[in-house]
Amino acid sequence: MTELWVKNACVIDPIRGINGEIMDIAIRDGRIVESVSDRADVIDAQRCLTLPGGIDSHTHVSGTKVNFGRYMSPEDMRAGRTKRKGKMHVTSGYYVPTTFGNSYRYSAMGYTTLLEGAMAPLEARHTHEEFTATPHQDMMANTLFDGNWAVMDAVREKDVRKTAAVVAWTLKAARGYGIKLTNPGGTEAWGWGEDLTGIHDMVPHFAVTPAEIITTMIRANELLKLPHSVHLHCNNLGKPGNYQTTLETFELVPDLNAARQTLYATHVQFHAYGGGTWKNICSKAEEITRSVNSKPQIVMDMGQIMFGRTMTMTADGPMEFNLHCLHNNKWSNHDVELETGSGIIPVTYSKKSAVNCIMWAIGLELALLTKNPYQCLLETDNPNGAPFVKYPEVIGLLMSKRYRDEECATLAAGVEQRTSLCALEREMDWHDIAVMTRAGQAKALGIGSQGKGHLGVGAEADIAIYPIRTDSVDPAREYRKVVEGFQKTRYTIKRGRVVSRDGEIIVDGANATFWVDAKVPEDLKMENDPEFIKRFEQFYTVRMSNYPVQDVYLPRGRRIETEVFT
Amino acid sequence: MKFVLNTGRTVPQGTSVEHKGSDTYRTVASAGFLNPIDMMLLGIEDGDRIRLTTPAGHIVLTSRPAEGVVRGEVFVAIGPYANHIISSETHGTGMPDFKSQSVDVEPTGEPVKSVGELMEAIGGLRF
Amino acid sequence: MRVILESKVRAKPNLPIEAEAIIPRNFLKGTDLVVYEGNKERTLSELFWIFVEGTAVAPENIEVILKGDTSRIKRVGEYMDTGSIVIEGDIGMHCGNFMSGGTIEIRGNADSWLGREMRGGTILCRGNAGHYCATGYRGEKKGMQGGKVEVSGNTGDFCAEYLAGGTVHIHGSAGDFPGVEMRGGELIIEGDATRPCGNMKSGTCVILGTVHDMLPTFEKIERRVLPAWKITADVYRGDVANRGKGTLCVRC
């Protein structure tokens, strides 16, 4: 039995309605309890800001595409190199760090749970191997279905039950967490070097549209009672004028779940562009947030970009190729048979580029214009918009109008005319930030019941104690203190153990991987469906029996079973 | 005569690769494939032995005719025989010139060595 | 001030030494510097006899002289910004990496990656230089960006790969692919070269000797006199495989 007592913590725990109370937290064997014995180890939080462990609900840290980003970037590996020290393994890389680099840096920032944004089921084993080498965060993987042939066939037949059955089989095979759609239909078209231009275009050879895929998958998702909603990377990412596609997509979404959203729209900054060319691109954040503010069924995340060099990587292969034709730097592409695609290119977001400045402003506008912080979560689509180590700066910008104004003064012209950022007075408070970095994520991902995102009795003791005194720091003026404070926790506690202290990792990690075992009625089990089996064996290049991820890849797998639907 | 030494994988080499002490492996890895016209010019026939020399050393191989090999090239399965005479220069890339080593080829009566003998020639000891 | 470093005899003379600490500026504060031999940390005095003559108040007045077997010492002059280094014999890899000022003279041969990612200053190598002379790092888009590298002898392959600025002057011959991926700067080869300027985007390369295996994707623009070199040269534009607008002048 191990016990820990955190005293004098200034707790913000939005899910439980606690906002800045000084209190003590008792921990036994990794969970929060009512009280501990007097033999418990004691941490004096000294009235510092104490939050549930951070949760990133959309990041790219593990798997085929991320590793390829590393593989092709020896120049980035020269940045951020650290030696082996104590319990810390060697790390390399800045925008595509090694797995240990990701894990240590997230941990230093108080993050204890991550959702890998995109995993192709065929390559799921790879993602899980990297999860075990990302030891300080509990992991889960969004599973890609955007170009899944069996799904598109079922969608064409308007068969929600069959769609759900394919999803359930695939999630189990891949040990995945939820449904990810990346440029639905577009990744299949990219198999021929083509893309779709809107949600009503036909996917070549499959006679379905993105709109049909999205709506059918939403219904299948709710039929299966998955903890998370459909997680969507809208069509037309990064194209001027794409906000209309985004708004049209939002209009498709019914409100089907009382406990959470029905659609999670990711990195919406990249989907909120007006204009028709790069010359006249402008912000449509107001239109997007007007829609979201009236639709509780939608949660989005920011997709904030920050200036500097980074790597873009997404399953959206065609988008990456278009971007490559603009940048003419190196380009990797990796299409996955019967499932999805992916592309990777390095980019530099520059303050000298009006387009980049507008993108930067849009992300912030989205957050500031969304009334309910539970509906706009903080992330950078790591590393697409910026490496996650920039989150503290994003927090600083959201909390301080002055910081934003100072940044705006250094930017190329355009921000003031083509976005509304400069006119926005809103300054977020500590509670808003706590929602946008953990409580909101826990709710959106449906992991509150797994004891994530709050500090109630029974919760997993994932806790971040920041060297910030909310009673003495004025974030509007002293934003640098805010940024610094969020860069390194004083303590990061993972399942009751102090894993990181003042930025230094002090124990070997032992993370868990959450995955969803969605139950379907007996007659819908794909493993017994002769047509499904036949097609699999004919067109995949691995045998169906070798496809599912074995349990050995999830040494600390946490299976979430759903109730079977009828 | 001057040739370019080219190396590559072959099925017989691959099937015996885990048995480098075997006679089969010796036979397949020590075959030097030449264009028949070059063999004529060298005055050798199928099965005659040839000696290949480079600045790195020399090696004796058994010659084999192969129509697919272009004139001026000698093809040898990837392995210890070819490597016995390939320079370890990598041009700063890590990769030696496995496919573009220039060699002198001449007929010889010397025997073909075993892999063990080759390893002993560079300081090893056969198990 | 002169700092003379004479290499000591080592038990394992083939072990590489990494000595990025050897730059003039560092000797302002003494000779208590750390270098690395294989995977072990050493003090400078463990590996060198150190002699200091005179004093200096500014780094530009410091001259460092390396004597003895220095052929395995890497990264000498890395990030050097002023002063001078003279190497009496051969020098190991990565001499003058990221150098931005000052001068390095090598009286013997230089190993590969001489002047890698150099930004300024001058390197003079009186012997031959190895592969990747005056180039960049793997995956990086720009190689040498400024300064001058002059080699009296020959260089190995891939000389001035990704050259983006500055001047590289080879008095002897260059190996395979000099000026490959060039995007700026000037490359002069007085001797011969094989397959020069593959995939070049921009910059100028002048070759006074014989070109072997000229690539098929260079467009001959004109024949003209180059007064600086007192020669008549064929002037090519390329590499057209890559929309390149580089200039390659070959003596005719």
Add this chain to the structure above:
Amino acid sequence: MIEHDVVCPFCGCLCDDLEIETEGGRIVKVQNGCALAESTFMNDVRLPAPIRRTETGWEDISYQEAIKETAEILQGADRPLLYGWSSTHGEAQSVGVHIAELIGAVIDNTSTVCHGPSILAIQEVGHPGCTLGQVKNRADVIIYWGCNPVEAHPRHMSRYTTYATGFFVPDAQRERTVIVVDTRRTDTAGIADEFVQIEHGGDYAVLSALRAIVRGKASVIPAKVAGVSKEQLIRIAEICKTAKFGAIFFGLGLTMSRGKYKNIRNAIELTDELNRYTKFVISPLRGHGNVYGSNEVFTWMTGYPFAVDFARGIAFYNPGETTAVDILRRGECDAALIVASDPGANFPRAAAAHLAKIPTIVIDPHVNATTALSRIHIPCTAAGIDAAGTAYRMDGVPIRLKKVIDRGYPDDAEILKKIYDHLNGGKGP
């Protein structure tokens, strides 16, 4: 007993449809595999126990002794080299990387003498590729450049390309155009619709010419490039541009010939250019069964796919400097651990010879050429035969190798962990 859907660990194809029949702990029959697979499973003669070289010959030693001495040799070294890794599973590779970071070693895998140049090229320009099923289901133009799958990857054509029935290519033989580019008229060339015979070392020039032609700059190209006529080049460019889905596979003919990675870079940039007209992909034909896995494991742990030098504590990478052949040629390393590979046979003479001058330890199921150069050889399981583990196919698809029999050997990952424990004062990685 018959085990179905067994994965062959021999080459980068990792065919996973073999049927292996075992009888009393022995493999008696292999079905569906190629000749290479059959010999891999059937003729599996092993070194029975650890051996150590003495003044005059070899002696048997215990595993415990072998492991202890290995650890002591590595501990005392100033520049140890850990090399090989491509014929074992990822689990062993990952322990290898941990050992390297612990003792400040150089760790390199066999891609260094295989597709290392492809990696260097990818690091310059990226890699437009796909999984093999995309090619199987879609490709109507296949190019084999500087490779000979008939000999090196015997089932590549029947599983993934020329003869494979695909969803959009139901009549593969009729609907796919196969182009072979090589200096030799290989058996693969024999089945090509179009064979392009290139002069030695002429690949770069031919690729440059094709890129220029695709871009509409044919006028610049001379009548012949490295022995290939301009007419043929124009014809090839046209076939590529009008393909619905084209796939280039390349091999050691590009990576090992003069110019090395620049050849690959040029081929990738040709692919890139072709994507402006149609869909095109390119992929290396990887040799060892799990060589791609060693690149993957090295990359997520260190940031680099091969040739990683931990001498300074941090990971440093510079092929040509930190690659195994170079370190051996320069006589830098003073101890070597060779796992699941045979540099004695596969490295040029001078590099291999250095292994005999220093204490070299081999961990490998089989006696190989390197055994003769070693001080200690420790036998272990063979991944995919008597050990399970992860391997990555040449296209990055991870597949679990199966254990089909038990022969009583320890897994190499276990041996390596014990070495690590010794080095780390009894604490595991």
